[in-house]
Amino acid sequence: MAHLTSVPALEPGQDKTMILNMGPQHPSTHGVLRLMLEIDGENIVRLMPDIGFLHTGIEKTCEAKFYQQVVPMTDRIDYLCPMTNNLCYVLAVEKLLGLEIPPKAQWLRVMMNELTRINSHLVWLGTHAMDMGAMTVFLYCFREREDILRLFEAISGQRMMTSYFRIGGVALEPPLGFLDRVRDFANRFPSKVDEYENLLTGNPIWMMRTKGVAKITAEDAIALGASGPTLRGSGVDHDLRRDMPYSGYENFKFKVPVAKEGDVFARYMCRVQELRESIGIVKQAVEGMPDGPVKANAPHVVLPDREKMKTQMEALIYHFKIITEGFAVPEGEVYQAVESPRGEMGYYVVSDGTAKPYRVHMRSACLANLQTLPSMCEGRLLADVVAAIGSIDIVLGEIDR
Amino acid sequence: MPWPAAVTELEKLKDHPAIARLLAWNPAAVEGAKYDRDEITIYIERSSIREACALLRDNPNFPLNYLSDVTCVDWYPSDPRFEVVYHLLSISKKERVRLKVRLSGDSPAVESITSVWRGANYFEREVFDLFGVRFTGHPYLRRILMPEDWEGNPLRKDYPVEGYR
Numbered sequence: 001m002a003h004l005t006s007v008p009a010l011e012p013g014q015d016k017t018m019i020l021n022m023g024p025q026h027p028s029t030h031g032v033l034r035l036m037l038e039i040d041g042e043n044i045v046r047l048m049p050d051i052g053f054l055h056t057g058i059e060k061t062c063e064a065k066f067y068q069q070v071v072p073m074t075d076r077i078d079y080l081c082p083m084t085n086n087l088c089y090v091l092a093v094e095k096l097l098g099l100e101i102p103p104k105a106q107w108l109r110v111m112m113n114e115l116t117r118i119n120s121h122l123v124w125l126g127t128h129a130m131d132m133g134a135m136t137v138f139l140y141c142f143r144e145r146e147d148i149l150r151l152f153e154a155i156s157g158q159r160m161m162t163s164y165f166r167i168g169g170v171a172l173e174p175p176l177g178f179l180d181r182v183r184d185f186a187n188r189f190p191s192k193v194d195e196y197e198n199l200l201t202g203n204p205i206w207m208m209r210t211k212g213v214a215k216i217t218a219e220d221a222i223a224l225g226a227s228g229p230t231l232r233g234s235g236v237d238h239d240l241r242r243d244m245p246y247s248g249y250e251n252f253k254f255k256v257p258v259a260k261e262g263d264v265f266a267r268y269m270c271r272v273q274e275l276r277e278s279i280g281i282v283k284q285a286v287e288g289m290p291d292g293p294v295k296a297n298a299p300h301v302v303l304p305d306r307e308k309m310k311t312q313m314e315a316l317i318y319h320f321k322i323i324t325e326g327f328a329v330p331e332g333e334v335y336q337a338v339e340s341p342r343g344e345m346g347y348y349v350v351s352d353g354t355a356k357p358y359r360v361h362m363r364s365a366c367l368a369n370l371q372t373l374p375s376m377c378e379g380r381l382l383a384d385v386v387a388a389i390g391s392i393d394i395v396l397g398e399i400d401r
Numbered sequence: 402m403p404w405p406a407a408v409t410e411l412e413k414l415k416d417h418p419a420i421a422r423l424l425a426w427n428p429a430a431v432e433g434a435k436y437d438r439d440e441i442t443i444y445i446e447r448s449s450i451r452e453a454c455a456l457l458r459d460n461p462n463f464p465l466n467y468l469s470d471v472t473c474v475d476w477y478p479s480d481p482r483f484e485v486v487y488h489l490l491s492i493s494k495k496e497r498v499r500l501k502v503r504l505s506g507d508s509p510a511v512e513s514i515t516s517v518w519r520g521a522n523y524f525e526r527e528v529f530d531l532f533g534v535r536f537t538g539h540p541y542l543r544r545i546l547m548p549e550d551w552e553g554n555p556l557r558k559d560y561p562v563e564g565y566r
Binding site: 064095226243344370400 | 402403404407437438440442466467468469470472474475486488492495497499518519520521522523524527531544545546547548555556560562
């Protein structure tokens with residue numbers, strides 16, 4: 001965290017410019033982001049993000065937990081896409097273990113992961129539009145988000161901090177009738193996306209606020225480490241789900257929306273198209289859901305079913321051992337990246353052969369995307385900063401960890 | 402299925418395009434390599450990291466043009482204590498390469514790669530903040546997550562989880 005007084009680079013020059021502080025408590029900074037702006041009239045000369053207000057030391061805490069105890073920590077990083085973080089972490093540990101996951105668990109993971117993406121994009125769309133004065137969209141988006149949160153609650157017992165995925169599979173079979181509810185939602189949802197698009201896509205006010213605003217070129221986006229829709233909005237066709245598939249994504253058909261312009265509108269279009277693609281993946285997952293177990297056959301890693309635990313001695317022993325002393329993971333290191341709603345979410349997990357991870361590092365997509373903000377805003381108007389922040393879709397919990 | 406044993410001989414891995422490029426440039430810059438769990442790791446000599454990154458980024462056959470991540474691992478109390486870890490990605494080839502630089506425990510420092518990828522800025526600041534590894538040539542090397550006046554580097558292994566009381 002920097003302090004304004006200790007930032008010599010932002011001293012006002014020759015009485016022409018002034019320093020404006022924006023945030024950390026500001027409704028349009030999407031959390032506790034603080035921006036220091038050097039402005040000349042209404043033009044931005046320099047912009048400097050200041051982060052760290054939500055730093056909770058999760059990476060340090062992970063080192064003191066058993067491998068399975070880290071899963072709930074990963075929810076808390078990015079509270080808008082808990083399942084994506086769960087998925088990335090469990091994939092990393094499964095890769096360390098060399099564990100094979102049954103197809104049904106993979107399908108469930110993909111399905112929940114895409115619902116999470118929709119959930120996250122809905123919050124983004126609602127708040128982004130609200131930042132720019134379109135209040136109605138927010139209510140529409142939260143209407144559908146509520147449906148998704150109810151699905152989350154049905155499958156995991158929690159609306160937001162789901163922790164549904166486990167190392168070796170998922171926590172539980174989905175409840176009876178769950179897939180029908182998902183199918184029902186998936187059939188309903190595309191018409192809702194039309195509703196959002198009716199409100200925004202052709203709207204002259206929206207286009208004036210977004211077209212040509214906060215541009216970034218493909219070269220800059222790559223050099224700054226941007227990923228996800230921030231990168232694809234600049235014309236770079238890169239999506240980890242398709243290019244480096246994980247968790248069975250190679251079995252699903254979907255398009256990767258790319259826009260060339262690199263402005264706020266391009267990023268908006270990418271995400272709105274992603275909503276449609278994601279719901280397509282959810283439909284495919286529901287229709288093609290394989291039968292079989294939802295947990296890997298690895299008794300030393302995966303907790304036994306409650307029923308077995310009460311009737312079988314070995315299951316009880318394994319349960320006791322996993323809970324009390326965890327399970328050892330062979331020495332090694334793994335970097336696993338997934339395409340989160342915001343871009344490349346990566347987990348770097350190092351094992352020293354014990355039951356606790358030696359190091360867990362989260363590669364935050366938002367942290368890298370935030371670095372693009374100065375190049376997007378400098379030389380532009382103050383009012384565009386709000387549009388630019390909304391368009392990179394940051395979650396401060398993930399940035400600060 | 403358990404993974405096959407890791408390959409740690411540089412001789413067996415020298416055909417990998419990234420390693421081949423580095424060896425052709427300066428064999429002394431490559432301290433070793435490892436292929437484990439489908440991931441390739443190259444140990445780079447400390448003073449060559451910036452040039453090695455620039456070289457790999459502009460390698461025409463195998464352009465590792467995207468910097469995913471920079472982080473650090475503290476192997477306290479062994480020496481060399483710190484491993485700075487760089488994850489590079491080739492967007493066109495869809496492959497990753499991990500670079501590692503080993504640093505000793507007292508006043509660890511390594512050249513910054515912000516001149517190769519501007520995006521390394523925040524990642525290196527984070528490593529500086531949480532591990533106390535200095536990046537020479539970094540344009541703005543200050544704490545990023547912890548407050549300016551914080552004492553110690555929280556992610557070091559000799560820093561207690563509860564903090565100093």
